[in-house]
Amino acid sequence: SDAVLLEAGIQRAYCLLAASDSDSGNTYIVLTAKALNPRLFVVARAGQAASATPMLRAGADRVISPYSIGGRRMALSALQPLMVDFIDTLATGRHGEQILAELEASEESGLAGMTIEGCFQTCPGATVLAVQKASGTTQVGPRGTTVLELGDRLIVLGDEAELEALRPTPPAEPAEEATPERV
Structure with missing residues (x-):
């Protein structure tokens, strides 16, 4: 809610991580936070690929899908393990x-x-x-x-x-x- 974000200091914040396990909840957090601080850099978690577009429309600067990242990492670990170790x-x-x-x-x-x-x-x-x-x-x-x-x-x-x-x-x-x- 607005009150919780304001109490947390959203107006002074540089960035926000919207990382709840609910895509609709994260979209609402992004929308509310950007309304209170338009300069805020927001990274949101999306469990479903289809949720990325609404989160970006709501104002997220980056949308991260842990499942997509995990899948790519598994494939790279199998095909190019040294590169994965280097990135780590x-x-x-x-x-x-x-x-x-x-x-x-x-x-x-x-x-x-x-x-x-x-x-x-x-x-x-x-x-x-x-x-x-x-x-x-x-x-x-x-x-x-x-x-x-x-x-x-x-x-x-x-x-x-x-x-x-x-x-x-x-x-x-x-x-x-x-x-x-x-x-």
């Missing part, structure tokens, strides 16, 4: 000091307008695996001469400390003055 390794996020990270070419990051090669001079061990252009097209294994545009998103494998230096730091919230009630 990447998905865990940490590989020694290496991490898989998603970066955005935004005004805050300073990456927009630069080439990939120029952006990563301070990260010599980083590998840009893909760039999703603001238009929605994805370049896998982009060249170093690729110019990043505002809104482009990168998937990078690299040293955690080096990659963190490329992330914009959020603005500090103003400090609240201490009052006798808070001391």
Whole structure:
């Protein structure tokens, strides 16, 4: 309900996972959440393939079918087991000091307008695996001469400390003055 989502802080939220076991319930959650926060990024679970379209119409940004994913994974495990193991390794996020990270070419990051090669001079061990252009097209294994545009998103494998230096730091919230009630 609206009240539950508002109490949970939906208006301040960045994303929402609608993961109940009811497709109609998830569609309603998506519709309600998007009405309360149109900028919200919503990922919804669909048990039936036919439920994906109504969820997308309701405002879901992504619809995930665990059965479809499971079936593809089983087939890949049988046909290309090393690739599945590699994807699992990447998905865990940490590989020694290496991490898989998603970066955005935004005004805050300073990456927009630069080439990939120029952006990563301070990260010599980083590998840009893909760039999703603001238009929605994805370049896998982009060249170093690729110019990043505002809104482009990168998937990078690299040293955690080096990659963190490329992330914009959020603005500090103003400090609240201490009052006798808070001391």
